[in-house]
Amino acid sequence: MGRTNTVDLLPSIVRKEIDERLMANGFSDYLGLEQELRGRGYSKVSKSALHRYGLALKRRIKVAQATAQLQAAGIDAEMAAELSGDATLVVVIDRRNGRARLISLPMPAATVIGQIKRLRMDHEKD
Numbered sequence: 001m002g003r004t005n006t007v008d009l010l011p012s013i014v015r016k017e018i019d020e021r022l023m024a025n026g027f028s029d030y031l032g033l034e035q036e037l038r039g040r041g042y043s044k045v046s047k048s049a050l051h052r053y054g055l056a057l058k059r060r061i062k063v064a065q066a067t068a069q070l071q072a073a074g075i076d077a078e079m080a081a082e083l084s085g086d087a088t089l090v091v092v093i094d095r096r097n098g099r100a101r102l103i104s105l106p107m108p109a110a111t112v113i114g115q116i117k118r119l120r121m122d123h124e125k126d
Helices: 010-023 028-041 047-073 111-126
Strands: 078-084 087-093 100-105
Touching: 010 028, 010 047, 010 100, 047 100, 047 111, 087 111
Parallel strands: none
Antiparallel strands: 078 087, 087 100
C-alpha cells in the first residue's frame, strides 16, 4: 500500500475547499492552489500531491455518477457490461416491460461490474 496523500491529512474543511476549487476550475491550476495553500501554512502539500488527489476525486465523481445511472436504470433489471474503448457499455433490460436501454459509462468494466454487484447486494439486503 502506498503512502497517504498529504492532501488527505488536511482538515476536512480544507479538503472540501480544495474539492470545490478543483471542480470549479476544471481540475486545473494545481500550481496556483499549491501556492495558496502554502500561503495559508500548509507547506507540505505539493502540486503533485494535489494532482494525484484531483485524479482520485475525478474517479470518485465518475463512480458516483455511474452508480446514479445504474440505480436510475432499476436494480431489478438484467444488466450486462462490455468494454468499449475507454468506456463501458451497460445493457439494461427492464424485467417489467422488456425494454432495453444502453448506458455508456466512462470507466473500466471492472469498476462498473463492481458497482452493479454492490447495488444488487444492497438491494437484496432491503
